Amino acid sequence: MSDRIQLLPDNIANQIAAGEVIQRPSSAVKELLENAVDAGATEIKLIVADAGKSLIQVIDNGSGMSETDARMSFERHATSKISNIDDLFRIRTMGFRGEALASIAAVAQVELKSRREEDDAGTYIEIENSLVKKQEPIAFQVGTSIAMKNVFFNVPARRNFLKSNAVEMRHIVDEFIRVAMAFPEIFFSLTANGQEIFHLGSGSLKQRIVHLLGNNYTAKLVNVQENTDYLNIYGFAGKPEIAKKTRGDQYFFVNNRFIRSAYLNHAVMSAYQQMIPADSFPMYVLFIDLDPAQIDINVHPTKQEIKFEDEKIIYAFVQAAVKHALAQFSIMPTLNFDLDPGIQQLDAVSKPFTDEKKVHAAASSLYNTFTQKNQAHLIESKSELKHWKDFFPAKESQIEPLQKDTVPDKLEYEQSAIGLAANAIQKLQLLENADLLQLHNTYMAASTNQGFILIHQQAAHERILYERYVTAAKGRPIATQRSLFPLTVQLTTPDAVLLQDLLPDLQMLGYEIELFGKDTFVVQGTPADVDQGNEKVAIEQMLEQYKHFNNDVKFSKREKLIRSLAWQHAVKPGRFLAQKEMKALADELFACAQPNITPSGNPTYIAFKKDYLERMFGR
Structure with a gap:
């Protein structure tokens, strides 16, 4: 049998390595921005097209590269930042492993332009699939420009796994923010599809x-x-x-x-x-x-x-x-010892601090570790603080243990008061002519054929809205109430990118929102059953709730949006409800397919059965 193990060609090896470093366009953005920072640039411009799928270009005014360095920068494990093994433990730069440019060149078409201040001409290099297609001298300003085009053009399977443009753009914005925030003294700009999204002048943090x-x-x-x-x-x-x-x-x-x-x-x-x-x-x-x-x-x-x-x-x-x-900044609560006169009677306060005591205290290592400058992290190892328990003699506990029969059986309580079996849900019915009682503007007490239930008004409304939105998302859009005076909403750039991605789904759920310039949207209409007049706060809170759900991978984008809107539009605790409103809310709840829990699994109501109530009163 012939030997089976063979060395991979360089271009295939580079593509495999690129899978670790360049997972999506934002990964390349991070590496290119960090290289620009390491080059000592004071101005860095990021230009992207088609969410980085067509073009990612970083232009800086840094030190630039010689002709040899420009060619060598695309070799695997070629770096100017490590010369021996000890340098790995003294890393101060952003990039250092020499994999970034080699990985980028393996999965994209790359054009590099660079010139040092001492050179008369710059260098132009064109690379595709790890192979140099062209290299020639050009006229260029001091600094470097790297353009990465058609990412994953030679790995179509990887390209197919990329998300929508809005999602990929969100990742690019996140990486840009992380680098730009770390270096406030550097000018940064981000331009997407010809529109400048960020223009950050140098300044303070x-x-x-x-x-x-x-x-x-x-x-x-x-x-x-x-x-x-x-x-x-x-x-x-x-x-x-x-x-x-x-x-x-x-x-x-x-x-x-x-x-x-x-x-x-x-x-x-x-x-x-x-x-x-x-x-x-x-x-x-x-x-x-x-x-x-x-x-x-x-x-x-x-x-x-x-x-x-x-x-x-x-x-x-x-x-x-x-x-x-x-x-x-007086944000944390402070302790006011004057409020407790008992403290003034303690020995440490009432007895004088004599010279003898001062000398004894100053001689201790505990005092020295606290008074020496910048020694806080050595206190545990230097001082006798670990022996503090020796100063307090052990005393017999005077607290008697609770008798077992005085502790209520939690399981029994839950089963009788809270536990509600699935087969009992169908049998539970509200009494038709009985009034509902609102407690603390949060709960509603309602009589049933089995006893009474305590409904949480927000949880109940959240379940109702959730099922309504699920129905709408399946092809029965919610009616939109157009605004007489459309509202303009200005968002931060990351939130604007997120909202733009959600616009088609929001339209199905009754919102009519249009993009109106950079980071600005016009709200033309809202769902017919939502109160108007506070659209800006509602949209911002909806986005916050969406991001809260965003970490849960088991939910689709539409499911996250539906849950966010259901939580946002649900009537909140503290709101007074009229008898008619409470009755409508209770009726709609029990008309739901699953009335007993919220979308997140919390109970919408707690049932108290009549026999349990009688046992509580000893009947």
Whole structure:
């Protein structure tokens, strides 16, 4: 038998490698923008056509490349940023592995133009399928221009897996924002299909955040700044009142490189604990600068996941920095010890602090670790703090354990009060002539043939609207009520791209919205059963809810939109309902195919059976 194992041709090997680095057009955008930053550019322009499928071009005024470097840049593992193995642990640049341009050239038609300041002529190179088609000198300004055309033209299977233009454009905008936010001193622009979407002049970090994420953040940011000998943390955190239902505006950068870290995100969330609702997420843009030797950034092809040498230290610093920032601006609640006169009677307050005690305290290592500059991360290892329990003698617990028979049986309660079997749903009927009672402007109590039920008005309305929208999406559009005075809505660029993708589905659900220039839309009509006059807030909240559902891959785009609209349009807790409204809501609920739960699986009502009520009263 002949030998079976053989070396792959370079062009095939490059295409396989490109699968890791260039997953979609936005992956190429990230790599090309990072190369432009590494070239020392002060102006970077990104031009895309057809959501990057036809063209991705990055033009910079950086250092440029010589003729030899321009040719070598497309070879695999050719880089100017690593010369020996130790350099891997001192990475300060964005790109470093030498795979980006080789991968791009393997799956697209590439044109490179570049010139250094000391050269009289620039270099033009044309590459297709990893093969150089043309190389010649040209007249060109100082800097580099790389144009990537017809992505995946030679891998049609990969091209077929690309999403719609609106979806791919959203990914490109996300990558652009991440790079532009990390370098506010550099001018960035993004032009799509001949229309300039972003024009970001150089400025401060706060200006860049506001330009990218929206003017509503102008007065809602808190400055975060903590410097130690181990690391520096700086950036901005949003005030609690602007917390959203989605993680959208959360950015972590380590040495100016955007990263994803659920661990560090938990540190920020813990700093906001009890300041925002449990299902809300704060906005933050935080930069961590530390020695590159303390991290490993080469653990993932996209370089967005990194490893820290000591994650616990980073966690503690991030949490403390955000807490300190919130407290500094009087956002966190403060403790007022004057409210508790008992504290004034404690020995530590009432007894004088004598000179002898001062000398004894100053001699302890605990005092030294707190007073030495930038030594907070060494407290645990240096001080005797770990022996604090020795100062408190153990005492017998005076709390008697609860008797078992005094604890109510939770399971029994749930089965009798909340548990509602599927076969009982059909038998449950509202009494026709009985009035409904609204409690706390949130719940509705209704008599039934089996006892009574407690209906959550928002949950019930959400189920009704969900089934109505599902029917509409299947070919029976909801009637549209045209506005007498059409409303103009201005959105942030990412939200505008998202809304443009949803317009066809929104039209089926009763909305008539038209694009009106850059990031601007005109609302010509809304669903007939929706109150008019607050369309802008409704659309913004709908987009936020859509992004909240967007992480759930089991839902289609239309399903996410339907759930978002059902939640948004449902009557909220706190609204008074007249008897006629409550009756209509209850009747519509029990006319639904599945009246007992919301689309997300929460109960719409709780049934209290008559026999259970009698047992509660001992009857």
